[in-house]
Amino acid sequence: MCSQIQVSDGLVFVRALEKEARQHRAVNHPYLHQLVAADVPDIQWALTDFVFQYSAYSFDFIRYLTATIAQMTHDPHRKALLQNLVEESGKIDAENVALLASMGIEQAWVDGVPHTELFLRYLNAAGVNEAYRRRTPYAEAAIHWRDQFFSLCFRKGPAQALGAMGLGTENIVKYIYQQLIRAMERHLDIALRDRVFFDLHATLDDQHGDTLLNITLDYAASEEEREQIREGMLAALNLRAAFFDALQARAMAIKPV
Numbered sequence: 001m002c003s004q005i006q007v008s009d010g011l012v013f014v015r016a017l018e019k020e021a022r023q024h025r026a027v028n029h030p031y032l033h034q035l036v037a038a039d040v041p042d043i044q045w046a047l048t049d050f051v052f053q054y055s056a057y058s059f060d061f062i063r064y065l066t067a068t069i070a071q072m073t074h075d076p077h078r079k080a081l082l083q084n085l086v087e088e089s090g091k092i093d094a095e096n097v098a099l100l101a102s103m104g105i106e107q108a109w110v111d112g113v114p115h116t117e118l119f120l121r122y123l124n125a126a127g128v129n130e131a132y133r134r135r136t137p138y139a140e141a142a143i144h145w146r147d148q149f150f151s152l153c154f155r156k157g158p159a160q161a162l163g164a165m166g167l168g169t170e171n172i173v174k175y176i177y178q179q180l181i182r183a184m185e186r187h188l189d190i191a192l193r194d195r196v197f198f199d200l201h202a203t204l205d206d207q208h209g210d211t212l213l214n215i216t217l218d219y220a221a222s223e224e225e226r227e228q229i230r231e232g233m234l235a236a237l238n239l240r241a242a243f244f245d246a247l248q249a250r251a252m253a254i255k256p257v
C-alpha cells in the first residue's frame with residue numbers, strides 16, 4: 001500500500017517535470033521559430049551553421065549515455081539503457097522498421113548505420129566539407145554545451161544524469177527536431193535519406209525517453225532525489241537554450257549576400 005502511494009506520487013512528480021520541460025525556452029526557442037520562418041539574414045547559412053555546431057554536442061552522445069549507464073547500480077536499469085546504446089549503433093527492430101517505413105524511410109538507409117554516421121551523412125549533403133570546417137571552427141558555446149552536458153552525466157550522480165538525459169533531452173528533442181525538419185523542408189534541398197538522422201530521432205527517441213522515464217521513476221522516491229532529477233533536467237535545458245541563444249546571435253550578425 002505504502003509503496004503504491006510512493007509510485008503514484010513519483011509518477012505525478014515525473015509528469016509535472018515532463019510538462020515543465022515541454023514548456024521550457026529551449027524547446028520553444030525564438031531562434032527555432034526564426035529558422036522555420038527564415039527570419040534571419042541568410043537562412044542557408046544559418047541552418048548549416050546550426051547543424052554543424054550542433055554536431056559538436058551530438059557526436060559525443062554515446063559518451064553521455066555511457067557515463068549515465070556507468071552510474072546505474074541496478075542491473076535492469078543498466079540493461080534497459082544498454083539497449084538504447086545498441087540502437088545508437090544502428091540496430092533497429094522489426095517494429096521500428098515498419099514504423100519508419102510508414103514515414104517513407106527505407107530500412108537500408110538506417111539499418112546497421114551508427115547514428116554518428118547518419119549525422120555525418122547530413123553534414124556532407126549540406127556541404128560541410130573540409131574547407132568549411134577549416135574556416136568555421138566549433139563555437140565556444142557548442143564546446144561549452146558538450147563539455148558541461150558530459151559533466152552532468154558523469155559527475156553529478158545518477159539522479160541528475162537521468163534528469164539530464166531523459167526529461168531534459170530524449171523526452172524533448174523530438175519537438176526541436178520537428179521544428180528543424182520543417183525549416184529544412186522549406187528552405188533546403190536535402191533528400192530524406194540524407195536528412196534521416198533528424199526524422200529517425202523525432203520518432204525513436206520517444207522510446208528511449210520512455211526507458212529513461214521508467215528508470216527515473218525508480219529514482220523519484222525521495223525528496224532529495226527528486227530535487228536532483230529536476231536539477232539535472234533544468235541544467236540540460238538551460239545549456240541547450242544558451243547554445244541556441246549563441247547561435248541566434250551568430251546568425252543575426254551575418255550580412256545577407
Ligand SMILES: [Fe+2]
Nearest residue numbers: 087088115201
Ligand atoms: Fe541516436
